[in-house]
Amino acid sequence: MKTIIWDVDDVLNDLTRAWFEDWLRSSGTGCSLKYDQLACNPPHELLGITHAEFLASLDAFRLSGKARDLPPFPETLDWFARYGNRCHHLALTATPLLAGHVSAEWVMRHFARWIRSFGITPSPRPGWPNDHHAAKSDFLLWWGKGDILVDDSPANVAGALALGMDAVLFPRPWNRSEPSIGEALEELTLKAFGEPPATMR
Numbered sequence: 001m002k003t004i005i006w007d008v009d010d011v012l013n014d015l016t017r018a019w020f021e022d023w024l025r026s027s028g029t030g031c032s033l034k035y036d037q038l039a040c041n042p043p044h045e046l047l048g049i050t051h052a053e054f055l056a057s058l059d060a061f062r063l064s065g066k067a068r069d070l071p072p073f074p075e076t077l078d079w080f081a082r083y084g085n086r087c088h089h090l091a092l093t094a095t096p097l098l099a100g101h102v103s104a105e106w107v108m109r110h111f112a113r114w115i116r117s118f119g120i121t122p123s124p125r126p127g128w129p130n131d132h133h134a135a136k137s138d139f140l141l142w143w144g145k146g147d148i149l150v151d152d153s154p155a156n157v158a159g160a161l162a163l164g165m166d167a168v169l170f171p172r173p174w175n176r177s178e179p180s181i182g183e184a185l186e187e188l189t190l191k192a193f194g195e196p197p198a199t200m201r
């Protein structure tokens with residue numbers, strides 16, 4: 001049975017879109033960009049704000065209750081409903097430690113039926129230690145059980161591949177991945193099972 005490592009933000013949920021739309025409404029900015037035009041992440045330079053301002057706004061969103069109320073991605077949730085019990089699963093997020101409790105609660109509330117483990121390779125913040133694993137590949141090397149990483153970050157995908165793992169790049173505007181979400185999840189199904197078992201189609 002394969003072990004799948006799931007990124008949380010922008011893979012299990014649509015955090016960046018929700019934050020961005022909230023930021024557009026609340027910041028009073030004249031920004032005319034659409035979510036699909038966020039060609040890099042972090043997107044602060046595109047938005048005309050500093051990296052620190054972006055992180056502060058995103059962290060405030062994470063802690064406001066709005067992140068807690070995010071729904072899971074329907075396509076991802078559907079994948080778990082169809083195939084989830086055929087694999088082991090770990091959620092591995094780079095959320096900052098100050099919001100780790102929000103992410104852990106959200107993952108377990110929505111995905112505990114399938115995801116039984118939760119890890120953080122924290123995005124650094126002043127005053128919060130990051131003294132274990134700076135990159136997801138560092139965590140995965142220590143964890144030692146991952147077969148397939150699903151992540152929207154090309155750097156994280158490259159790190160997993162460098163460890164000899166398999167990986168699926170989850171399509172988001174900033175990674176310019178061509179497949180649709182549905183096609184990316186089909187790719188995951190093929191990597192996990194070779195082909196979908198007949199009873200699961």
Ligand SMILES: [Mg+2]
Binds near residue numbers: 007008009010011152
């Ligand atoms: Mg992500």
